[in-house]
Amino acid sequence: MSGQLSQFPVSSLYVHVPFCAQKCEYCAFFSEAAKGETVNRYVDSIIREMELTAPDLKPETIFFGGGTPSLLNLQQWEKVLSNMQRLKLSNAREWTVECNPATVSLEKAKLLRSHGVNRISMGVQSLDANLLDRLGRVHSREMVFKSFDILRAAGFENINVDLMFAIPGQTMAVWKETLAEAVALGSEHLSCYEVIYEEDTPLYQQLKAGEFDVNEELACSMYEELLSAAEANGFRQYEIANFARSNSSSEIPDYACKHNVNYWRGGSFYGLGPSASGYIDGVRTKNWSNTTLYCEQLEKGQRAIESREELTPLSRAGELAAFGLRMTAGWPLVEFQKRTGFDLRSEWKTEIAQMVDLGYARLDEQKFQLTSRGLRYADWAAERFLRI
Numbered sequence: 001m002s003g004q005l006s007q008f009p010v011s012s013l014y015v016h017v018p019f020c021a022q023k024c025e026y027c028a029f030f031s032e033a034a035k036g037e038t039v040n041r042y043v044d045s046i047i048r049e050m051e052l053t054a055p056d057l058k059p060e061t062i063f064f065g066g067g068t069p070s071l072l073n074l075q076q077w078e079k080v081l082s083n084m085q086r087l088k089l090s091n092a093r094e095w096t097v098e099c100n101p102a103t104v105s106l107e108k109a110k111l112l113r114s115h116g117v118n119r120i121s122m123g124v125q126s127l128d129a130n131l132l133d134r135l136g137r138v139h140s141r142e143m144v145f146k147s148f149d150i151l152r153a154a155g156f157e158n159i160n161v162d163l164m165f166a167i168p169g170q171t172m173a174v175w176k177e178t179l180a181e182a183v184a185l186g187s188e189h190l191s192c193y194e195v196i197y198e199e200d201t202p203l204y205q206q207l208k209a210g211e212f213d214v215n216e217e218l219a220c221s222m223y224e225e226l227l228s229a230a231e232a233n234g235f236r237q238y239e240i241a242n243f244a245r246s247n248s249s250s251e252i253p254d255y256a257c258k259h260n261v262n263y264w265r266g267g268s269f270y271g272l273g274p275s276a277s278g279y280i281d282g283v284r285t286k287n288w289s290n291t292t293l294y295c296e297q298l299e300k301g302q303r304a305i306e307s308r309e310e311l312t313p314l315s316r317a318g319e320l321a322a323f324g325l326r327m328t329a330g331w332p333l334v335e336f337q338k339r340t341g342f343d344l345r346s347e348w349k350t351e352i353a354q355m356v357d358l359g360y361a362r363l364d365e366q367k368f369q370l371t372s373r374g375l376r377y378a379d380w381a382a383e384r385f386l387r388i
């Protein structure tokens with residue numbers, strides 16, 4: 001049962017930058033207000049963590065997420081990027097940095113581009129001024145258009161636009177307008193997520209206090225609208241919430257986010273920075289979600305790992321099945337077996353039969369995949385595959 005692929009050197013790197021200008025109403029990610037000295041200390045620590053992991057790394061994909069990575073100033077970026085060069089970590093095929101439209105300058109964009117960053121993921125969320133305010137975003141709609149032009153001028157030819165739908169107060173008309181304006185930007189990639197209500201967020205408290213209701217039906221119609229707008233404008237859906245342009249007819253579009261595809265296919269990745277998770281050969285690690293503690297550990301020369309969990313081969317395979325189902329391509333049966341050592345058809349025979357009966361999935365000689373109806377219930381389907 002051991003047919004797992006060897007994962008060294010690790011070809012995927014995630015770096016968490018835990019700073020934001022202010023906290024958005026819906027956000028449960030680990031991030032805090034950026035204070036000059038803390039950010040400098042973080043920069044030194046993340047470089048230290050890169051030094052500790054570089055011998056095991058040969059990144060083909062890098063993703064700087066947050067938080068708001070674009071909040072680092074020019075000097076801080078310069079330091080991170082030159083050290084990555086020194087450590088031979090900067091030759092990735094795809095290198096993404098998340099940007100908030102309020103923190104993009106031409107100088108910064110050019111600096112990132114000249115050091116090998118070739119993909120930007122822009123957190124737009126909405127193009128409606130009232131909703132941006134409602135969500136607690138720091139940027140305006142005008143900043144989105146301006147930043148997009150700056151990124152293009154700096155040479156970025158692969159840009160993702162992140163949107164949210166089913167935001168309290170968002171009507172179908174507003175969603176349609178946002179979608180139309182967003183696709184008109186001409187980005188290569190689109191990610192659109194339904195609002196989720198995470199405990200400990202102001203939005204969740206407002207929902208609990210009865211300040212608004214969740215309208216499931218409207219959310220479904222907005223998702224349908226998204227699917228047709230994306231298709232009509234040349235995007236191909238390759239995951240529940242992700243759409244990309246493609247110059248070829250390959251099953252996964254050319255501009256799909258390779259970093260995330262690796263993640264959904266259960267590939268190994270290092271996760272650096274406070275609160276970041278990593279996953280290497282069935283072992284999941286998680287760093288401390290506390291920037292001071294994180295820095296203290298790194299200053300002592302050790303990684304700031306809070307927990308380490310080794311998954312059994314079967315629970316690992318179950319997770320892999322669940323992740324991969326999010327992709328429209330589903331799971332090629334041979335690839336799944338090669339990666340996990342398990343046969344999807346025999347190990348999850350009952351569950352698969354149930355999903356096929358319900359019209360949520362289809363199974364043929366080559367692959368198992370959710371239908372477009374089933375993708376709406378992907379979380380439910382994913383749970384059926386999990387094993388302890």
Ligand code: SF4
Pocket residue numbers: 019020022023024027028029031066067068100123
């Ligand atoms: S910018 Fe992103 S990470 Fe920061 S608070 Fe808003 S949603 Fe959370």
